[in-house]
Each structure stands twice: as structure tokens, then as C-alpha cells.
Amino acid sequence: MDAADLWRAAGDRLGSTDFSRASADQLVSAAVPLVAELPAEVHRRVHEYRVRSAHSDVLLLRGLLPSVEFGPNPMASGAPLDTEQAQRGAMILLAVALLLGEPFNFRSLYDGQVVQHVVPVPRMENTQTSESSSGTLDWHVEDGFSPDRCDYFGLLCLRGAENAVTRYAAARDLRLPAEVRRVLAEPRFEMHADSAHVSPSVTKSVTPVLFGPDHALEICYDDHYLRPVDGDDEAKEALAELKEALDEAKAGHVLEPGDLIMLDNRRVVHARTPFRAAYDGHDRWLLRTMVCSSIARLHRHGSRII
Ligand SMILES: O=C(O)CCC(=O)C(=O)O
Numbered sequence: 323m324d325a326a327d328l329w330r331a332a333g334d335r336l337g338s339t340d341f342s343r344a345s346a347d348q349l350v351s352a353a354v355p356l357v358a359e360l361p362a363e364v365h366r367r368v369h370e371y372r373v374r375s376a377h378s379d380v381l382l383l384r385g386l387l388p389s390v391e392f393g394p395n396p397m398a399s400g401a402p403l404d405t406e407q408a409q410r411g412a413m414i415l416l417a418v419a420l421l422l423g424e425p426f427n428f429r430s431l432y433d434g435q436v437v438q439h440v441v442p443v444p445r446m447e448n449t450q451t452s453e454s455s456s457g458t459l460d461w462h463v464e465d466g467f468s469p470d471r472c473d474y475f476g477l478l479c480l481r482g483a484e485n486a487v488t489r490y491a492a493a494r495d496l497r498l499p500a501e502v503r504r505v506l507a508e509p510r511f512e513m514h515a516d517s518a519h520v521s522p523s524v525t526k527s528v529t530p531v532l533f534g535p536d537h538a539l540e541i542c543y544d545d546h547y548l549r550p551v552d553g554d555d556e557a558k559e560a561l562a563e564l565k566e567a568l569d570e571a572k573a574g575h576v577l578e579p580g581d582l583i584m585l586d587n588r589r590v591v592h593a594r595t596p597f598r599a600a601y602d603g604h605d606r607w608l609l610r611t612m613v614c615s616s617i618a619r620l621h622r623h624g625s626r627i628i
């Protein structure tokens with residue numbers, strides 16, 4: 323199957339229904355049968371990624387979209403999926419996400435949309451949100467303040483931007499002195515909710531930064547929203563060393579149309595370099611969804627919008 327066939331199958335899933343105001347459950351249900359239409363190669367690669375944490379815990383699938391004109395950018399991350407093209411893209415993103423778990427979102431984030439837009443937004447250029455552009459989006463994990471943060475998140479590129487490098491660094495690739503590792507493994511850090519959340523139910527948590535066994539090290543980090551608890555200088559120095567180690571371990575990719583990148587949000591920290599937004603309707607445009615890979619956790623929430 324090639325990208326044109328997958329695109330057609332995604333259109334078949336939508337039929338004549340307009341999904342722009344569909345609920346999260348309706349969107350995901352529509353995408354479920356599309357899982358069977360994904361190329362066998364996609365199934366194989368996602369499975370390898372999920373069991374072996376291959377390639378630094380980041381999976382890049384390419385060529386998932388035919389050459390399509392996606393029309394003008396939506397105005398904000400939480401905007402509805404207004405066009406049929408965007409809805410087809412969402413179907414494809416959700417189908418891949420379903421191979422790793424259940425798509426979900428926080429009620430407090432981007433209107434609780436299960437598929438969000440990553441687009442530059444005027445006046446948000448220098449914020450630490452996915453609506454930024456001319457400012458660097460610094461190292462972070464998604465929603466590190468919450469134990470319910472996603473296990474994975476996927477970005478499907480509808481339209482790229484030349485200079486926008488999506489960067490990532492896996493916890494297990496970090497080179498750190500044992501003493502720094504020890505400090506980072508203690509719950510001496512406070513993670514706060516980022517500014518994209520509107521009235522989150524939890525606003526901060528105390529956490530270690532690195533945890534788990536060496537071969538499957540997990541990380542909870544954010545350049546801006548993580549700080550040492552109450553003037554702990556040793557913890558502060560450890561964070562400075564960690565930041566350098568992230569910069570040394572980093573890899574990156576400039577997303578192009580049809581690229582889908584999946585990041586393990588428990589083991590990988592990510593960032594994005596600055597790019598120019600023209601606000602001419604043809605700026606960079608990604609679709610994003612977050613995945614909960616624990617069915618037990620999903621049941622505990624009782625909803626995919628938590
Ligand atoms: O734009 C990117 O490449 C990354 C965006 C991002 O970090 C996010 O949406 O949380």
C-alpha cells in the first residue's frame with residue numbers, strides 16, 4: 323500500500339460525515355478500522371520500537387501522506403479540524419497512535435482536543451509552548467508535572483519549515499558523573515504545569531529527574547518548569563550538568579510533509595529550534611496526539627479526556 327491508498331482509506335473512514343465537531347471518542351472510533359489499512363511495514367516498525375525501544379526511543383515514519391495542499395493554517399492549537407484534509411491526516415495519526423495505546427488529552431490543554439495543531443500563533447513566538455516560532459522551544463517532556471503525562475506522543479507533519487529542527491535526547495544516552503546521577507535520582511525537584519494548561523487539576527509535583535534501571539532510564543525534565551526544591555544548591559548544579567549532557571546527546575530531524583515522529587515521553591526529552599512564521603496561512607503545521615499505553619490507567623480515568 324502506498325500513501326495514496328492510505329489517504330483514500332482515511333477518506334473512506336470519514337465518509338460523508340464532517341468530523342470537525344466530533345468528540346474524541348468519535349474521532350478515535352473512526353480511526354480504528356484504519357489500523358488494518360496501515361502498511362505491514364508500519365506495524366512491524368512500531369512493534370519493534372515498542373518492544374525494543376529502538377533508535378534512541380524515537381520512531382520516524384516517512385512518506386505517510388501523498389502530496390496534498392493542506393490549505394490555510396488553523397489559528398491555534400485547540401482549533402477544530404476544520405477541513406477534510408486535516409481530518410484525514412488526523413485519522414492516519416490516530417491509527418498509528420493506536421498501535422501504542424489510546425489517544426487522550428488533558429481537559430486543561432488546548433480545549434481538550436484529542437488531535438491538536440502545532441502551528442505558530444501571533445504573539446506566542448517566544449513562549450515555551452508549541453505555538454512558539456522565532457524563540458527556541460527548550461528541552462522539556464510533555465506535561466512533566468503530571469504522573470498521567472503521555473507515554474508517547476506523535477507529530478504528523480502536514481507542512482514543514484526549513485529551520486525547525488525537532489530535537490531529542492534519550493535519557494539512556496546521557497553521559498553524567500555517578501554523583502550527578504545520584505542527585506538527579508532523588509525527589510529533590512519540583513515540576514510545575516506549563517502555561518499552555520488552563521486551570522489544570524494538578525499544578526505541580528515533587529519528582530526525581532532520572533529514575534528506573536540503567537538500561538531503561540526514565541526522565542522528567544523541563545528547562546523552565548522544573549526547579550530544585552527550596553534552594554538546594556547541589557540539585558541546582560546537577561540540573562546544570564544535565565542540561566549540558568542533553569545538548570551533547572542531542573539528535574534531531576527537520577520534519578517534512580508525510581513524516582510522523584513518535585517520541586517516548588517517559589525516556590526522551592525534546593525541543594524545537596527557532597523558525598520564522600510568515601502568518602501568510604502557509605506556515606509550519608503539524609498534527610499532534612498523545613498516547614496512554616496503560617489500559618489500567620485509562621480505565622482509572624474513565625475517559626480519554628482527563
Ligand atoms: O514543533 C515541534 O517540533 C515540537 C513541538 C513540541 O514540542 C510540542 O508540541 O510539545
Ligand SMILES: [Fe+2]
Pocket residue numbers: 452462463464592
Ligand atoms: Fe513538546
